[in-house]
Amino acid sequence: MMDPMNVSLESLVRTNILQLSPYSSARDESPDWMPEQRVMLDANENNLGGPLDPVLARYPGNLRNQLTAQVAQWKGLETSQVFLGNGSDEAIDLLLRAFAEPGRDNVIQMPPTYGMYAVQAKIQGAEVRNAPLNPDFRPNPKAVAAVTDQHSKILFLCSPNNPTGASLPESFITEILETFPGLVVVDEAYQDFSKEKSWLSRIPAYPNLVVLQTFSKAWGLAGIRLGMAFAHPFVVRQLNNIRYPYNINSLTIQHALSALKQKEEVAQQVAQIREEREKLAEALKTLPTVLEVYPSDANFLLIRVKDADSLYRQLALQGILVRNRHKELHCSQCLRITIGKPSENQQLLAALHQFDIHS
Numbered sequence: 001m002m003d004p005m006n007v008s009l010e011s012l013v014r015t016n017i018l019q020l021s022p023y024s025s026a027r028d029e030s031p032d033w034m035p036e037q038r039v040m041l042d043a044n045e046n047n048l049g050g051p052l053d054p055v056l057a058r059y060p061g062n063l064r065n066q067l068t069a070q071v072a073q074w075k076g077l078e079t080s081q082v083f084l085g086n087g088s089d090e091a092i093d094l095l096l097r098a099f100a101e102p103g104r105d106n107v108i109q110m111p112p113t114y115g116m117y118a119v120q121a122k123i124q125g126a127e128v129r130n131a132p133l134n135p136d137f138r139p140n141p142k143a144v145a146a147v148t149d150q151h152s153k154i155l156f157l158c159s160p161n162n163p164t165g166a167s168l169p170e171s172f173i174t175e176i177l178e179t180f181p182g183l184v185v186v187d188e189a190y191q192d193f194s195k196e197k198s199w200l201s202r203i204p205a206y207p208n209l210v211v212l213q214t215f216s217k218a219w220g221l222a223g224i225r226l227g228m229a230f231a232h233p234f235v236v237r238q239l240n241n242i243r244y245p246y247n248i249n250s251l252t253i254q255h256a257l258s259a260l261k262q263k264e265e266v267a268q269q270v271a272q273i274r275e276e277r278e279k280l281a282e283a284l285k286t287l288p289t290v291l292e293v294y295p296s297d298a299n300f301l302l303i304r305v306k307d308a309d310s311l312y313r314q315l316a317l318q319g320i321l322v323r324n325r326h327k328e329l330h331c332s333q334c335l336r337i338t339i340g341k342p343s344e345n346q347q348l349l350a351a352l353h354q355f356d357i358h359s
């Protein structure tokens with residue numbers, strides 16, 4: 001296998017993407033323009049300003065640069081290592097589009113895991129290969145090696161993993177980074193809730209490492225659709241070359257810039273959610289219908305129950321929606337439950353208690 005320091009990122013990219021001349025606006029081509037000082041007659045906007053905020057009358061190029069710079073500073077990276085996407089789902093999609101040649105390349109995932117890796121890969125026409133987790137949800141390096149070949153372009157690692165809640169061991173990810181011949185995507189959507197360290201600081205050491213994070217979970221901003229990919233500047237450039245020119249809208253950027261001024265409030269909510277998670281886990285363990293509560297580094301718990309389908313329906317009838325994962329690999333009779341507000345967690349426990357009494 002390959003020394004990651006010798007990974008030729010260029011050789012991993014699809015030829016048509018490498019050869020692409022990306023769309024470029026007049027403002028991209030005139031990097032020294034200052035919005036306040038220019039008469040902007042280049043983009044066919046409504047220069048009278050429209051009915052709302054005049055900022056919204058403009059395409060969001062300059063605002064995007066501001067947000068990229070702020071995110072880079074916050075994460076201790078260069079702007080060239082930061083990609084902003086319409087949710088991290090967009091980053092997953094664009095990674096596949098840039099690196100996986102339809103009909104030829106394959107990508108690897110470790111089920112049970114986040115469903116969009118396989119969906120987006122299939123849309124792209126890339127083969128999806130599975131290197132299943134062991135039944136105890138630990139990773140299996142041999143399973144990864146067994147399905148890897150020279151056409152393996154991306155390995156998706158989700159840590160903490162959805163739906164299991166478990167973080168992948170550092171030694172496993174290091175081994176993968178040092179042996180896998182393609183990109184290693186570490187999806188850290190739930191990292192804020194974890195006791196483990198982020199992989200961001202390892203980006204300079206591993207050119208094949210891509211770290212995904214999102215504003216949808218800890219930041220409480222799922223509605224603005226903002227995700228981040230952090231990687232070697234070459235990888236970030238490929239993603240920027242193929243995204244829609246204005247994939248992040250101005251409202252999203254405004255909200256993200258405001259949120260970044262409130263990091264402490266976010267940290268407090270994360271601490272509260274973690275505390276609630278432990279309380280809920282302990283309470284669930286006392287219920288006869290709950291056979292197992294898996295340890296979680298995320299803002300949800302995976303539980304094994306006596307009859308997941310029936311419990312799922314009963315909860316739904318009481319207006320409580322959880323995620324039924326019964327059909328996922330190694331997850332028979334499992335439900336995934338997001339940590340709610342304290343009152344919601346109490347409602348859930350009361351409903352489960354009722355279920356125990358009547359079953």
Ligand SMILES: Cc1ncc(COP(=O)(O)O)c(C=O)c1O
Nearest residue numbers: 087088089114162189214216227
């Ligand atoms: C592991 C994982 N990655 C990515 C996402 C998508 O996040 P976003 O809202 O940023 O597209 C989710 C959403 O549930 C997720 O569970």
